[in-house]
Amino acid sequence: FSLPQDSVKDRLLVSVHSYTPYNLCLNVNSSDTKFDFWKQIEIENFLKGVYEKYSKNGIPVIIDEMGIIHKNNPEDRYAWAKYFVSKAKDFGMVCCWWDNGSINSGEKFALFNRNELKVYPESKRVYEGLMDGLK
Numbered sequence: 001f002s003l004p005q006d007s008v009k010d011r012l013l014v015s016v017h018s019y020t021p022y023n024l025c026l027n028v029n030s031s032d033t034k035f036d037f038w039k040q041i042e043i044e045n046f047l048k049g050v051y052e053k054y055s056k057n058g059i060p061v062i063i064d065e066m067g068i069i070h071k072n073n074p075e076d077r078y079a080w081a082k083y084f085v086s087k088a089k090d091f092g093m094v095c096c097w098w099d100n101g102s103i104n105s106g107e108k109f110a111l112f113n114r115n116e117l118k119v120y121p122e123s124k125r126v127y128e129g130l131m132d133g134l135k
Contacts, residue, residue: 001014003059012059012060013059013060013061013062014050014054014059014060014061014062015061015062015063015064016050016061016062016063016064017063017064017065017066017098018046018063018065018066018084019066019067019068020042020043020046020084021039021042021043024039024068024076024080025067025068025069025080026067026069026107028069028106028107033071033072033073033076034073034076035076035077035079035080035083039080040083043083043084043087044087047087047088047091047093048091050091050093051091051092051093055091055092055093060092061091061092061093061094062093062094062095062096063088063093063094063095063096064096065096065098066084066095066096066097066098067097067098067099067109068080068081068126069107069108069109070103070108070109070122070123070126071108074122074124074125074126075125077125077126077129078125078126078128078129078132079129080126080129081126081127081129081130081133082129082130082132082133083133084133085129085130085133085134086133086134089133089134095130097109097111097130099111099112101114103120103122103123108122110123111123111126111127
């Protein structure tokens with residue numbers, strides 16, 4: 001990826017998507033449900049690479065799409081969300097959760113029930129992880 005040339009550097013920012021590590025976070029066909037030390041390393045390496053290329057050089061980064069699908073693993077989702085958001089914050093990056101509205105099938109990223117204006121019970125722990133990661 002090459003940044004566009006702009007005479008005013010403060011007009012640029014980089015927007016990235018991250019479902020790291022893929023088999024845990026996005027691959028609906030994977031049986032991987034555990035968040036562990038090696039997955040922490042993968043997240044840190046991803047964020048450090050983005051930081052070294054952009055943030056460190058004065059280009060702000062927003063992770064405008066990120067998440068971990070629901071695989072009946074609420075505590076692992078909590079731990080992933082807390083770690084990911086906390087590490088991104090350490091590197092000066094802002095995160096936006098990808099809420100596709102789906103809680104029952106496919107890529108289950110929904111956090112917020114838009115009809116009832118509340119967090120889905122199935123997503124409560126991942127929501128708490130996001131909030132705890134910001135502390």
